[in-house]
Each structure stands twice: as C-alpha cells, then as structure tokens.
C-alpha cells in the first residue's frame with residue numbers, strides 16, 4: 249500500500265514538473281516566435297559546461313533565424329529574446345529605451361562590486377550615469393592624454409630593451425603584453441597610481457587584472473548568472489566578481505580614499521572625481537579642461553552622494569572595462585596588421601607623415617587626426633568587438649517594437665553584436681580585415697544598427713572616447729618605433745575563448761616586434 253502511495257506521489261510530482269517545464273519552454277512557440285527547439289536537456293549543457301558562450305549561442309541563433317526580426321531561446325529555463333532586425337534594435341536601444349533600460353542584473357546582488365554602472369538599471373542607473381558622465385568629457389580625456397601617452401612610451405622602452413637584447417627582434421604574445429600596458433594606463437587614470445606592470449609582471453594589479461578576466465569556469469558562470477539568472481542567484485549564492493577581486497578592490501579603494509582625504513591630495517584622475525561624488529554628490533564642470541559646449545545635467549540632477557561601496561564598484565568596472573577592451577583591440581589590430589603588410593605599410597606611412605607634420609610630437613591632436621588609423625581601429629572593433637553581445641531587460645510587459653509579439657516584464661533581450669558584424673548582407677567577405685569598409689562612402693551604405701562595438705542609446709559605452717584615444721595612442725607610439733610580423737607560432741585565424749565574457753583569443757597571438765630603421769618621433 250505504502251509503495252502504491254509513493255508511486256502515486258512521485259507520478260503526480262513528475263507530471264507537475266513536466267507540465268511546468270513544458271509550459272516554461274513553450275513561451276516562444278505559443279507566441280509564434282521562431283527559435284531552436286527548447287527543452288531542459290537541449291538548452292542547458294553546452295552553456296553551463298562552459299563549452300559555448302552566450303555570444304556563440306546568439307551567433308548560432310542569428311545564422312539560423314536571421315530572416316526573422318526576432319528569435320527566442322531559453323537560458324536557465326527563462327525565455328530570452330534575440331533581436332535581429334536593425335530597426336527593432338534601434339527601438340529597443342534608443343526609441344523605446346525607457347521600457348528596456350535594464351541589462352539583466354538584479355538590484356539586490358550582495359556582491360559589493362555589483363552595484364556598478366554596467367549592471368544597475370532604472371533610477372539608480374540613471375542617477376549614477378548622469379553623475380559619472382562628466383568624468384569622460386573630451387576635455388578630461390585631453391587632460392589625461394599625457395598620462396596614457398607615458399604608459400605607451402614605457403611599453404616602447406620595454407620592447408626596445410628586449411629587441412636590443414635579442415639581436416634586433418622580440419617575440420611575445422600580444423594580448424598579455426597589451427594587458428600590461430593598459431593596466432598601467434588605467435591605474436594611472438583611475439587611481440593616479442603607477443602600477444608599473446610593464447616592468448614588473450608580479451605587480452598585484454596585474455594579478456588582480458588576470459584574476460578578474462581569467463576565462464575560468466567560475467568567472468564565466470558568475471557573469472552568466474549576473475545577466476541571465478537572477479532567479480537562480482539566490483539559490484546558487486553567487487556574486488558578480490570573485491572573493492579575491494572583492495577583497496583587492498575594497499582594500500585599494502579604501503586605502504586610496506583615506507590617504508587622499510587625510511592629506512588633502514587632489515590629482516587629475518577619476519578617483520578624484522569619484523571622491524567628489526562621495527563628498528558632494530556631483531562633479532562640477534572644470535572650466536580649465538572641459539569644453540564650453542559639453543552639457544552638464546549632473547548638477548541639476550539628484551545630488552545623493554555615493555558611499556564608499558558605490559565608489560569601489562565603479563572603480564572595479566572602470567578598471568575591468570578600461571584595460572580589457574583596450575588591450576584586446578590593440579593586440580588584435582597589431583595582429584591583423586602583421587598578417588596584412590599592405591595595411592601595415594599604409595598605417596606606418598600615415599604615422600610617419602602625421603608626426604612629421606606635428607614636429608615628431610605624439611599629441612592628442614596628432615593621434616586623433618590619423619584617418620587611416622581610425623579606419624583600422626573601427627575594422628578591428630567590427631571583427632573583434634570586446635563584447636560579442638549586449639543585453640537589455642524588458643522593464644514592463646509590452647509588445648516587442650514593430651511586431652505583434654508580447655514580451656513579459658523581466659525578459660532578457662540579446663543584441664548579437666558579433667553576429668551582426670559578420671552578416672555578409674552588410675559586410676561582404678566578412679572574414680577579411682578591410683579598413684576601407686569605414687570610408688565615408690561605404691559607411692553610408694549600411695544601416696547604423698549593424699555596427700555596435702560600443703552598444704547604442706542612453707546606455708552606450710560611457711567611455712568610448714577614452715577607449716579609442718588610449719588605443720590609438722598606444723598604436724601610434726608603437727608603430728612609430730616598431731614594425732610587426734607574425735611569428736611562425738602565430739595562429740592563422742583567431743579562435744575566441746568560449747569561457748571568456750569579453751572577446752579574448754583562446755590561443756596566443758605571438759607577434760615579432762622589429763625596430764624600424766628611421767624613428768618617426770623625436
């Protein structure tokens with residue numbers, strides 16, 4: 249009798265679970281949205297085992313359903329909407345932004361580093377964004393120029409020493425090399441600290457950087473849960489960052505703030521501006537460095553001050569986003585130039601000519617005036633966008649723009665940047681590195697939403713100008729002194745790491761740096 253009751257209970261539970269999952273996994277089918285077949289067994293393993301990234305999944309769905317303006321999938325058992333049509337994307341990112349302003353992160357994540365601009369949404373995000381915007385004006389970037397130029401010079405000195413010691417050339421994996429350069433750069437512009445990672449790879453900042461971006465399973469899983477699994481986060485009790493990162497950044501920020509406040513230290517860096525936000529609630533425009541026409545909403549907005557936890561979370565995201573995206577873009581540009589001597593020759597010619605016109609001086613103006621270099625960086629960002637996708641969250645239940653499909657409040661929305669950047673409809677021969685795609689004539693032939701390396705709309709990368717300026721400065725400084733050739737061990741085609749949140753090569757990008765006979769700089 250007991251056995252019969254037990255069998256009955258198990259059968260009822262199994263049927264209830266089946267019906268629950270069946271209903272959960274049929275949301276898109278019931279709404280007429282195409283997508284890959286869905287079931288627990290099909291949607292979970294590869295992603296959860298870290299064998300396929302969310303970007304890979306978005307790409308696979310895009311190539312299979314690219315003719316449909318939208319498609320549907322499931323992550324952690326929840327429906328995810330994929331946008332394929334540029335006009336729908338424009339609505340979600342820009343025109344209907346208010347209803348899609350979230351990124352998927354939840355507001356009660358206990359991780360102290362999770363209350364950063366990248367993950368917040370709603371009023372907290374808006375207030376913070378308005379407060380932080382003055383940190384990234386073109387005036388402030390020009391002001392920081394000498395700082396990041398100095399770091400590029402240090403890298404050039406390091407390579408010169410290696411080349412001199414190695415009989416005229418030096419081979420190294422470009423990616424960790426550029427991480428060292430941009431960790432130094434970001435430490436200077438954020439903390440005003442000389443981390444000296446270029447000369448000292450044992451520096452605690454280099455270890456913190458590698459720890460934060462390591463394509464390990466725990467890092468991969470944490471990012472996935474932070475963006476797509478807020479129902480699960482409470483069960484799996486995972487934060488956005490590792491315990492080591494939390495301890496490191498909390499210590500560094502507390503020590504730096506305490507030292508500066510005690511000793512009345514003011515430095516031209518982001519920490520200084522974040523301390524203003526902590527103590528006053530806003531960053532005042534700086535007449536010395538900000539241009540007249542730059543708009544300031546901050547002072548008239550919410551004046552609530554940041555606490556030390558908020559400051560730490562922003563420092564963490566600036567640090568991470570600052571070195572990761574720039575090191576990737578610079579190393580991929582050097583890699584592509586090394587593979588294509590004609591592109592390299594044109595870039596070298598422009599660097600030499602422009603620096604000659606500027607008396608050999610690498611300045612913000614000379615770097616930013618190089619139009620071919622600009623095309624090269626744009627093309628690198630097409631082929632290797634640091635984020636393969638961006639996400640949004642539906643903040644209300646409503647119709648997906650330009651369709652009759654209803655999307656429920658809380659649904660995650662994916663914009664597949666990498667897939668759009670490789671669609672042959674917009675980019676003929678997409679695997680070819682061709683900077684001329686960014687000539688003024690060619691740019692006019694494409695819809696704007698098919699090129700999104702910085703995202704778009706009110707949540708567009710807050711530091712896009714800073715990122716581009718520091719990447720170009722590094723390239724000009726290095727190309728003025730060295731040429732690059734692919735090493736025999738250098739991969740022919742880059743394979744992206746499936747467990748890295750940001751775009752990262754799975755195998756080394758070994759490049760050989762050779763001193764140029766005539767230096768372009770003085």
Ligand code: HEM
Pocket residue numbers: 365366367377565566567569570571573574577629633634635638639700701702703704705706707708709710711712714715716719
């Ligand atoms: C080549 C350089 C860079 C690229 C390609 C890049 C790309 C991106 C992308 C795609 C987003 C998401 C935008 C969206 O959702 O629409 C983003 C957001 C963000 N980026 Fe960047 N980024 C770069 C450099 C930087 C740097 C140097 C920093 C800081 C020092 C930074 C800080 C941020 C922050 C804080 C956000 C969140 C903005 C928000 O949600 O309001 N990025 N970036």
